[in-house]
Amino acid sequence: MVSLDLDFIRAQFPVFANPESSRWAHLENAGGSYVPSQVISILEDFYTTSKVQPYWDFGPSAKAGKAMDRALELLPATFNARMDEIHFGPSTSQNTYVLAQALQSSWDPGDQIIVTNQDHEANIGAWRRLEMAGMKVIEWSVDPKTGLLDIDEVKKLINKRTRLLAVTHASNLAATINPIRELADLVHAVGGIIVTDGVSFAPHAPIDVSELGCDVYLYSTYKTFGPHVGLMYTSPEVLNRATNQGHFFNADKVSYRLTPAGPDHASIAACAGIIDYYDDVFRHHFGTTDSVKLRERITRVFKLFGEHEQKLMEPLVNYIGSHSDFRLIGSSSKDHSVRAPTIAFHSYSRSSREIYSALISASVSCGHGNFYAPRLVDAVGLDPEDGVVRLSLVHYNSVEEVARALSVLDELAS
Numbered sequence: 001m002v003s004l005d006l007d008f009i010r011a012q013f014p015v016f017a018n019p020e021s022s023r024w025a026h027l028e029n030a031g032g033s034y035v036p037s038q039v040i041s042i043l044e045d046f047y048t049t050s051k052v053q054p055y056w057d058f059g060p061s062a063k064a065g066k067a068m069d070r071a072l073e074l075l076p077a078t079f080n081a082r083m084d085e086i087h088f089g090p091s092t093s094q095n096t097y098v099l100a101q102a103l104q105s106s107w108d109p110g111d112q113i114i115v116t117n118q119d120h121e122a123n124i125g126a127w128r129r130l131e132m133a134g135m136k137v138i139e140w141s142v143d144p145k146t147g148l149l150d151i152d153e154v155k156k157l158i159n160k161r162t163r164l165l166a167v168t169h170a171s172n173l174a175a176t177i178n179p180i181r182e183l184a185d186l187v188h189a190v191g192g193i194i195v196t197d198g199v200s201f202a203p204h205a206p207i208d209v210s211e212l213g214c215d216v217y218l219y220s221t222y223k224t225f226g227p228h229v230g231l232m233y234t235s236p237e238v239l240n241r242a243t244n245q246g247h248f249f250n251a252d253k254v255s256y257r258l259t260p261a262g263p264d265h266a267s268i269a270a271c272a273g274i275i276d277y278y279d280d281v282f283r284h285h286f287g288t289t290d291s292v293k294l295r296e297r298i299t300r301v302f303k304l305f306g307e308h309e310q311k312l313m314e315p316l317v318n319y320i321g322s323h324s325d326f327r328l329i330g331s332s333s334k335d336h337s338v339r340a341p342t343i344a345f346h347s348y349s350r351s352s353r354e355i356y357s358a359l360i361s362a363s364v365s366c367g368h369g370n371f372y373a374p375r376l377v378d379a380v381g382l383d384p385e386d387g388v389v390r391l392s393l394v395h396y397n398s399v400e401e402v403a404r405a406l407s408v409l410d411e412l413a414s
């Protein structure tokens with residue numbers, strides 16, 4: 001059986017060859033991941049040779065346009081979607097903001113929007129603000145003991161006036177994978193749509209919007225080994241319904257309708273480097289990419305990533321989940337298909353700040369606080385300032401890095 005060659009993986013990321021950066025065990029990946037040389041080289045080439053207005057016929061401009069087109073063609077496969085269904089915006093927060101503006105006129109005052117208090121604010125705030133336009137906003141609240149959402153609770157909230165359910169695929173703290181397909185079916189049954197925030201899910205497993213049945217799906221490439229771009233899938237129905245948010249003369253251009261600002265050309269081009277990275281991983285582990293479709297390559301690469309992540313998260317979930325001084329937020333399952341390897345926790349005897357400082361002293365990159373999910377931190381009974389400590393892993397992390405974090409926790413707990 002093929003397993004992830006971690007030496008090969010880490011050799012793709014120049015950060016691990018840098019003496020200063022490489023002394024850190026980077027366990028703050030849910031905030032932002034490292035970038036492989038495949039992405040950096042596109043960015044460098046773009047800035048060196050073609051940092052001009054793209055799509056004219058002069059050399060550097062045509063080259064810039066070509067580099068951007070390559071990304072526009074390749075990235076939809078990460079959603080299992082078509083090119084005309086994906087929008088490249090500056091961030092997920094901005095994409096939800098623009099989408100909310102674009103959809104609000106299709107609803108009537110008194111229509112209902114359901115948001116959770118488990119989501120990152122990026123997938124709450126824009127929808128909550130529609131209250132000012134007369135929408136009724138209803139909260140689907142987590143269980144305060146676990147931080148988990150119970151689908152039976154949302155069944156009580158959904159009714160024939162429900163127009164939208166905004167819910168995370170996996171919270172950036174509770175990390176537990178929500179049953180998006182089931183939720184989509186419930187919302188569709190009353191004629192509503194589902195907007196899914198996949199930012200915390202996307203670095204860990206392949207996304208399939210048709211399998212999930214979502215109408216809108218968002219993620220940010222700076223968490224998936226790429227530059228700072230927000231990607232948004234919209235179904236053809238949603239796109240038809242969305243009013244143009246771009247310049248009036250661009251109204252008919254699908255890719256302009258929901259991205260009012262001029263995009264960061266170089267970053268868009270560099271998104272193709274994410275796929276180049278996946279393909280290099282594929283070739284190293286499975287041989288030639290010839291005759292294997294891109295979608296299949298992505299799926300197989302993520303299977304390797306997932307198996308490695310599973311090994312990384314097991315000892316952390318075991319330790320934190322079973323120690324009486326620690327409380328893990330979200331599911332205590334170690335199963336990668338149940339939770340992402342993002343471990344948010346707190347101690348009953350020490351502040352999160354104190355635990356964070358001890359980890360930093362041992363060169364473990366991490367953070368503490370609410371991570372822009374203050375409603376969740378508050379709901380599970382914590383001070384949103386001190387919040388939780390978060391250790392978030394991705395496939396390039398090593399067992400040794402996790403062991404370093406564990407030994408700090410063990411020392412604190414003893």
Ligand SMILES: Cc1ncc(COP(=O)(O)O)c(C=O)c1O
Nearest residue numbers: 091092093120122172199200220
């Ligand atoms: C789950 C989740 N959703 C949304 C966001 C916001 O993404 P962006 O910074 O692209 O707006 C984040 C960022 O940390 C996140 O973790």
